[in-house]
Amino acid sequence: MNERARTGAGRLVAVVVTHNRPHQLRVTLARLLEAPEAELAAVVVVDNASSDGETGRVLDAMSGPRLDVFRSETNLGGAGGFEQGMRRAMAEHAPDWLVVMDDDARPEPGALAAFHACDLAGWEGVGAAVYCPDGSICDMNRPAFNPFRSARLFLRTAMGGGREAFHLGPEDYRGPERRVDILSFVGLFLSRAAVERVGYPDPGLFLYGDDLLYTLGLTEAGGRLKFAPGVRFEHDFTSHKGGVKRFVPLWKCYYHHRNLLMIYRRIAGPLFWPALLLILPKWLSKIRHYSGERRLFLRLIGAALRDGLAGRTGTDHATVVARFTR
Structure with a gap:
């Protein structure tokens, strides 16, 4: 056999x-x-x-x-x-x-x-x-x-x-x-x-x-x-167990929101834009978890929106880290 x-x-x-x-x-x-x-x-x-x-x-x-x-x-x-x-x-x-x-x-x-x-x-x-x-x-x-x-x-x-x-x-x-x-x-x-x-x-x-x-x-x-x-x-996943879910290091926030935006756009079709009006306030509300880093958090969300809406994934990782590290 x-x-x-x-x-x-x-x-x-x-x-x-x-x-x-x-x-x-x-x-x-x-x-x-x-x-x-x-x-x-x-x-x-x-x-x-x-x-x-x-x-x-x-x-x-x-x-x-x-x-x-x-x-x-x-x-x-x-x-x-x-x-x-x-x-x-x-x-x-x-x-x-x-x-x-x-x-x-x-x-x-x-x-x-x-x-x-x-x-x-x-x-x-x-x-x-x-x-x-x-x-x-x-x-x-x-x-x-x-x-x-x-x-x-x-x-x-x-x-x-x-x-x-x-x-x-x-x-x-x-x-x-x-x-x-x-x-x-x-x-x-x-x-x-x-x-x-x-x-x-x-x-x-x-x-x-x-x-x-x-x-x-x-x-x-x-x-x-x-x-x-x-x-x-x-x-054996332990990264987010216990406490507030926040991204450490913060540059991970960029990838999470950019890629999630691309997922929403793909699955929602013509309903994407109304859905975005519901999603974006929830994302922005997370700023309360980033005391001392709120300006950088907003820059990350802005960049994620810009690149996610354009479907742009070609940014070099070293560039992302340099741009979004204090």
Whole structure:
């Protein structure tokens, strides 16, 4: 029996993006490399110009025939890292499917076998159920629908449902597989056909929303995505736990709002401008969290609006940091 017959997905290759988180990376790579080759043929790691010294030692210590490391001379951000990693995986490892994740995320034991056991006929993307280490659902990685895809969904969102109206809830994590529009880059399985259909993430997005725009683009191009609750991932995400959500360093605020504006414009269509009238006051109200940095915060929001409305993603990251660092 050949490999494709034994594993329904055929040849699976993982893509991991890392930057200065060696302890997380070590756990993730150990988990991935525990899987037999029939379940995971190779792991491509994009080291985004890590400067801590330890990341390189972790990668050297874990080197082996299945580990392929690309060391970038500059920090490409999450978006640029996934773009480079996916390109390398496609060019060097001939995958039938890719699975992408950050360095602080990894499959739970048995997750890759569960993916191979899925019915993949007719699907170009499969999203895992992503949980925090304490077993709670990881909110930032919940699959979603386009809230503008139907009048009913839009009204439910607008009439107080908020993001709960178009994101999957706990009952969906206990239910059967179902079709969705949007998935995150944590535990996202992409077929070769998906990449051939829509290409690679836009590296100019740098941080935030690259996964939403990519999977929305795939859905709009006719690709079918599903959520598979039986495929479980862990995301040890701690950056915003506790306290007020504010961006540190502040330049991250630019990418978040610029890219979010591009997402809203893409999903809202003709309703974008009325929606912007509701969104912008909420964004500006966040100024209360930036005592001592309010003028810089307003400059960031202004730049995000200007570039987001123009769909401009080509600004060099070093320029962004220099422009928006006090």
